[in-house]
Amino acid sequence: MPNREKSQAVFDRAMNVLSKGVSSNFRYWGPDSTPVVKRGKGAKVWDADDNEYIDYRLGWGPIILGHADDRVNEAVAKAVENGTTFAATTELEVEVAEILVQMIPGMEMLRFTNTGTEATMHALRVARGVTGREKFIKLEGQYHGAHDYVLFSTASSPLDKMGERSSPVPAQIGSGIPAKIKEYLHLLPFNDFEAAEETVKNHHEEIAAMMIEPCLGNISGLEPVEGYLAHLRKLCDDHGIVLIFDEVKTGFRLANGGAREAYGVIPDISTYAKSLGNGYPVAAFGGKKEIMDRIGGGEIAHAGTFGANGSSMAAAKAVLEILESSPVLDDMSKRGEILKSGMDKVLTDAGIPHQVTGHPNMQGFLITETPASEVRDLANHDDNFYNAIMAHLYENGVWAEMDAREPWFICEAHTNELISETLNKFEDAVKAAKN
Ligand SMILES: Cc1ncc(COP(=O)(O)O)c(C=O)c1O
DSSP states (O other): OOOOHHHHHHHHHHHHHSGGGSSSGGGOOOTTTOOOEEEEEBTEEEETTOOEEEESSGGGTTOSSOBTOHHHHHHHHHHHTTOSOOSSOOHHHHHHHHHHHHHSTTOOEEEEESSHHHHHHHHHHHHHHHHOOOEEEEETTOOOOSSGGGOBSOTTSOGGGSBOSSSBOOOBOSSOSOGGGGGGEEEEOTTOHHHHHHHHHHHGGGEEEEEEOSSBTTTTTBOOOTTHHHHHHHHHHHHTOEEEEEOTTTBTTTBTTHHHHHHTOOOSEEEEOGGGGTTSOOEEEEEOHHHHTTBSTTSBOOOOTTTTOHHHHHHHHHHHHHHHHSOHHHHHHHHHHHHHHHHHHHHHHTTOOOEEEEETTEEEEEOOSSOOSSGGGGGGOOHHHHHHHHHHHHHTTEEOOSSTTSOEEOOTTOOHHHHHHHHHHHHHHHHHHHO
16 A cells, blocks of 8 residues: 555545545545545646546546646637636537537437436436337446436446346445435446347336446446447338437447447437536537427426536647647557557466457456456456556555456556557556466
8 A cells, every 4th residue: 555644644534524535436545545636737747745646537538638737738728718607698608519529429319417426317218208108228337427327237336236137126325315216217238239139128118218328437448249229220120119328438438429329320319428528527428300390499408507608618729729730549449459459468368367358549458267348247247356456556656446347447648668668567466466
C-alpha cells in the first residue's frame, strides 16, 4: 500500500460527513484504504500524498483526451463567463446537437441530460411511451446507472443470486427498490442468439425496449460475437421493440460514432455520457426522429434544470471538435493494441491461462482457462490472482481498477512511453503475483 498519511487524514474527515466517505458506492474500498485523489493531468493522477500513477481508470471512462485537458478547460472557462444556466435553448447547445447528428450514424434528434443514469432512464421512458408497452429486456451483467428499473443483475450482482442461466432471476442491487419493479424485466445472457429469440417471440407484446450495452463496458469490455447485434436489431424490427444501445461507455471511445459505427448496427435510441465531456458532466440520448419527436408537447416527459448547461456544452463542443479534426480514437487504438498484445505476451510467457478482452480503447484481461463471452463465465475467473497483479501495479504507480470487470481505459495522453512503462511494470507485477 502506498504511503497514505495525508489521504487517510482527509478520508477520516470524509467518513464524518459523507456516507462511507464517498459520493458513489463504487468508490469505497474500506476505512483504511479508500484513495483520496488530489489532481490529474494528462494520463496521470496524484493522490493526496503526492503518489503518482499512470491512470487507466480515467474516472471510469470519461477522460478520453486526458485529465485537465487545456483545450477543453479553456473552452469551458470562456463559456462560463457568459453564465451557464438559463432554462432556455442556447446557440451553443444547438451547435453541439448539430455536431452529434452529423457525427453519429443514424442520429437524427436528441436531448441533453447530465448523467448516464438520466439518459438511460429517459430512453426507457421514451420506448414505453412510443410503444405503449411496459416491460423491457435487460442483459445480465450490464450496468445502466442507478435508477430503480435497471438495478438488477448488473455487473456487481453476485452470480449465485442470478438463478439458472436458462431461467434467470433478477438479482436486485441493495434495498429501497419497490418489489414490483423487477416484474418489468426480462433478463437475457449476452451473446446468446437463441435466448433472445425465444424471449422476444414469447413476450414481444409486452416488451417496449431491449436495452443493451453493445460491448460490455462493465464486464472487462467483452465484445459482441459476430452477427449478435444484427440479430437483436432484426428481432426488434420484427416485433416493434425499441432497440436502445447504452453507449455511455462506448460513445466517443470506440469510434467517433460510438459502437453503432464500430459494429455497424444502428439502434433506435442511444444514450451517451462519459467521453462526451472529458470529465465535465454531460450526457445525451437520441436516435430516430419519429421516436424522439414524441417527447414533449404533452406526450413523453423529459426535464432537467441543468440539461445543456453552458459548461457541459462548451466541454462537449471542444471534445467533439478535437475528435472530428484529428484521428484521436484511431491513434489511441493503435497504442491500446500495443498495451493489449503486450499484456497478452507477458501472461503467455509466464504460463498464466488468460484471455485478453475488449476493444483496444476499452480493454481488459481475465485470468481464466475458459474463454468468457458473458458475465456468468466470470465464475471461472481467478479473482485472487488478478487482484494480486493489480495491487502490485497500484503500489508501483499504475492504477487500473482492482476489479477485473472494470475495463482498462486509454486516453489520448497515454503515450507510447507510458504504455511501455506500464508493460514493464505489468511484467514485474505478474512475476510478483506468481510468487
Ligand atoms: C453503460 C453505462 N450506462 C450508464 C451508466 C450510468 O452513468 P452515470 O454514472 O453517469 O449515471 C454507466 C456508468 O458507469 C455505464 O457504465
